[in-house]
Amino acid sequence: MKVAISYPPILNNHGQKAMVSQNRNVQYFQKPTYLLPVVQAQAATWLQKLGHQVFWDDGNAQLKSYLQWQDDLVLESPDVVVFESTTPVMKFYWKATTELKKLLPETIFIMTGYHSMRRPEETLQESPMDLVLSSSHIDFVLAKLIPLIENNHSNWREICNIEGLMIRMQDGNFRDTGRFRQVEPLENSPLVDRDLVHWKNYAEENGNYLQTPGTYASSVVRDCMFGKCTFCRYNGEDLTFSVLPVSQSLDEYENLVNNYGVKEIFDDSGVWYRGKEAREFAQGIIDRGLHKKGCYFGFNTRFEYLDEKTIALLAKANFRFVLIGLESADDETLARLNKGYQIQHVERCLSWMKKYGLHPHLTIMVGYYWQTQEQLDHTVSFVKDLMFRGLARTLQVTLCTPLDFTAYHEECLRENVLLTQNYDDHDMSKIIVKTPIPHDAYYQAVREMYSIAFHPLFILRQIRFLLSFRKRDWQFLFIYGVRAIRRVRQHIFNLTREQGKSKGRLEQAPLEQAPAD
Amino acid sequence: MHKALHKVLGNESLSSSTFKLQIERDGLEFRAGQCVNLGLPNTGINREYSSYSGEQEAELSFLVREVVDGDVSPALRNLKYGDLIEIDGAYGLFTLPESIPENNSNVFIATGTGIAPFHSFVRTFPELDYLILHGTRLSEENYESGHYTTERYVQCVSQENGGYFKGRVSDYLRENPQGIDKHYYLCGNRYMLNEVYDILREQEVSGSNIMSEVFF
Numbered sequence: 001m002k003v004a005i006s007y008p009p010i011l012n013n014h015g016q017k018a019m020v021s022q023n024r025n026v027q028y029f030q031k032p033t034y035l036l037p038v039v040q041a042q043a044a045t046w047l048q049k050l051g052h053q054v055f056w057d058d059g060n061a062q063l064k065s066y067l068q069w070q071d072d073l074v075l076e077s078p079d080v081v082v083f084e085s086t087t088p089v090m091k092f093y094w095k096a097t098t099e100l101k102k103l104l105p106e107t108i109f110i111m112t113g114y115h116s117m118r119r120p121e122e123t124l125q126e127s128p129m130d131l132v133l134s135s136s137h138i139d140f141v142l143a144k145l146i147p148l149i150e151n152n153h154s155n156w157r158e159i160c161n162i163e164g165l166m167i168r169m170q171d172g173n174f175r176d177t178g179r180f181r182q183v184e185p186l187e188n189s190p191l192v193d194r195d196l197v198h199w200k201n202y203a204e205e206n207g208n209y210l211q212t213p214g215t216y217a218s219s220v221v222r223d224c225m226f227g228k229c230t231f232c233r234y235n236g237e238d239l240t241f242s243v244l245p246v247s248q249s250l251d252e253y254e255n256l257v258n259n260y261g262v263k264e265i266f267d268d269s270g271v272w273y274r275g276k277e278a279r280e281f282a283q284g285i286i287d288r289g290l291h292k293k294g295c296y297f298g299f300n301t302r303f304e305y306l307d308e309k310t311i312a313l314l315a316k317a318n319f320r321f322v323l324i325g326l327e328s329a330d331d332e333t334l335a336r337l338n339k340g341y342q343i344q345h346v347e348r349c350l351s352w353m354k355k356y357g358l359h360p361h362l363t364i365m366v367g368y369y370w371q372t373q374e375q376l377d378h379t380v381s382f383v384k385d386l387m388f389r390g391l392a393r394t395l396q397v398t399l400c401t402p403l404d405f406t407a408y409h410e411e412c413l414r415e416n417v418l419l420t421q422n423y424d425d426h427d428m429s430k431i432i433v434k435t436p437i438p439h440d441a442y443y444q445a446v447r448e449m450y451s452i453a454f455h456p457l458f459i460l461r462q463i464r465f466l467l468s469f470r471k472r473d474w475q476f477l478f479i480y481g482v483r484a485i486r487r488v489r490q491h492i493f494n495l496t497r498e499q500g501k502s503k504g505r506l507e508q509a510p511l512e513q514a515p516a517d
Numbered sequence: 518m519h520k521a522l523h524k525v526l527g528n529e530s531l532s533s534s535t536f537k538l539q540i541e542r543d544g545l546e547f548r549a550g551q552c553v554n555l556g557l558p559n560t561g562i563n564r565e566y567s568s569y570s571g572e573q574e575a576e577l578s579f580l581v582r583e584v585v586d587g588d589v590s591p592a593l594r595n596l597k598y599g600d601l602i603e604i605d606g607a608y609g610l611f612t613l614p615e616s617i618p619e620n621n622s623n624v625f626i627a628t629g630t631g632i633a634p635f636h637s638f639v640r641t642f643p644e645l646d647y648l649i650l651h652g653t654r655l656s657e658e659n660y661e662s663g664h665y666t667t668e669r670y671v672q673c674v675s676q677e678n679g680g681y682f683k684g685r686v687s688d689y690l691r692e693n694p695q696g697i698d699k700h701y702y703l704c705g706n707r708y709m710l711n712e713v714y715d716i717l718r719e720q721e722v723s724g725s726n727i728m729s730e731v732f733f
Contacts (some may be wrong), residue, residue, distance in 0.1 A: 163724030176726035237610035348561040
């Protein structure tokens with residue numbers, strides 16, 4: 001069968017593109033980051049190995065217009081199209097599928113992603129989608145489903161026994177095949193075929209790379225081994241986590257470094273290995289000599305997961321970029337978010353990272369529906385302090401936006417603080433919850449934190465940091481520095497364009513359901 | 518979410534590798550099966566552990582396997598009465614339904630310390646209809662099996678003679694199907710989870726009746 005793994009280009013009224021991949025929060029950017037959707041890439045690889053024809057169809061990364069993307073897809077005329085969606089682009093997908101179904105009436109359309117997995121009936125009601133896949137293990141499900149469809153073309157809807165599907169039946173009813181399989185043996189999913197997914201399209205424009213070309217590794221942990229944070233998609237009673245063995249991940253790194261010449265590998269697992277496995281991996285990198293090939297390695301982690309011994313070994317193995325969710329600087333907020341760590345331990349962890357030359361990148365959110373001015377001010381001053389002292393190298397600030405019926409989203413609905421029911425408003429460009437202080441205060445906080453990048457003290461710290469690099473790493477200054485300034489300006493534009501406009505609008509808007517046009 | 522320093526009340530060895538840590542409750546609320554993060558003060562590092570005690574018990578207890586070269590568990594093993602421990606939590610959704618329906622029958626399948634949340638279930642809901650299938654390497658690893666009535670606890674010992682069944686928990690389940698209408702809760706290492714899931718599906722148990730929680 002011919003299967004298209006498709007990401008249509010989605011533009012907003014400002015001409016910005018939505019970044020839909022990796023199942024993370026969607027944001028619109030003029031100059032987007034192109035993220036390789038790793039699980040879909042594994043699915044594509046697996047299907048190709050099974051003998052199916054795969055059309056890797058990322059209209060964003062391939063720089064297509066919507067019409068060009070649509071024309072190309074119709075020309076390809078695949079048997080199956082697989083989409084991935086999240087709350088702010090649901091309405092787009094429903095409309096796009098309605099149009100495409102007219103152009104490709106025989107094609108089977110499959111929706112994946114964390115929004116539709118929480119509300120599968122909704123997508124089947126609002127669009128002509130043929131089935132919704134509730135599982136986060138898209139590769140495992142498609143590797144079973146596509147052969148089943150191929151071998152039972154007339155009655156696959158009736159006989160399909162694969163868990164985690166909501167299927168549109170011929171009579172218009174929906175059939176639920178039950179809860180999906182939570183844990184899968186990730187070692188059975190093939191490592192990504194980099195050529196199939198045109199890896200170079202994702203090799204440059206990504207803020208998580210200190211050097212390029214960079215790439216994403218097959219995630220060693222799928223979903224999240226912690227999985228308790230209320231705002232995160234990797235938290236739900238049907239979600240636990242699956243792990244890829246250390247040796248298999250090392251094999252992939254070796255292939256990427258030696259055969260593809262990558263200079264940076266980032267693992268976007270919700271939380272990467274910790275403890276014994278983290279040390280085993282770092283030692284494996286050293287034993288294979290990969291730490292001497294000029295390639296940096298990076299990952300996401302949590303505070304209170306890595307000790308000094310592990311951080312030292314990771315640094316020796318040439319790990320650099322470490323993304324850590326700080327989220328807030330007050331313990332009440334951390335507790336309400338189920339972050340599972342205390343603010344008193346943040347500095348110690350960052351000090352270890354600084355000591356061994358890692359590059360901590362902090363992610364912070366503002367605009368929680370309970371966040372007071374005092375809590376907000378405390379977060380801003382805490383972040384400034386960390387940045388000016390060189391304990392963190394870079395940061396990213398976002399507006400906490402309820403999405404995909406996460407625990408935080410459900411809590412906002414339960415507490416009646418959500419100011420809109422229009423999914424388009426969940427695009428992280430504005431605060432959409434009632435808050436104890438005016439929304440402008442949060443936008444101002446965003447501006448203030450991003451402006452740290454232009455402060456002389458911070459610039460001095462960065463130059464001192466760069467001077468500590470080896471000579472060949474000076475490309476960082478040109479590649480990352482220039483890109484960072486562009487990103488900072490873009491973030492400020494996106495997150496503060498609502499500043500001064502909010503009073504009397506969304507903050508006080510009545511709840512109303514926007515039509516799915 | 519509760520966060521505080523709690524006093525250690527006891528540390529009891531249950532096998533050569535596993536111990537039960539008893540901690541002052543100090544107002545911590547949790548649902549049976551939820552986990553907390555445990556860490557030693559001023560170390561800046563913690564790990565998740567599932568509740569072992571019941572919701573109504575006066576003390577908290579956790580079942581801990583000492584991981585050789587581990588970051589936290591060797592230090593937990595050395596804790597003694599009066600020492601302090603940091604707790605963040607409780608959280609997690611590996612719990613029984615808030616209102617347990619009548620005639621609800623459960624099969625709890627665990628390897629090693631994966632039995633902890635099931636112990637918490639049983640201590641919290643004494644009327645619960647359940648069967649525990651517990652896979653261990655050694656017969657000594659039947660942690661406090663006296664807390665379950667004999668007919669509700671099946672120890673499957675894989676690496677020596679002993680227990681109720683010689684072999685892995687998956688072998689027992691393959692030979693002794695438990696029925697398609699029961700609710701299956703799986704907790705333990707991922708290899709067991711994958712194997713048991715396949716067996717249950719072969720035995721035509723619906724995926725909706727299977728809940729899993731991975732332990733390292």
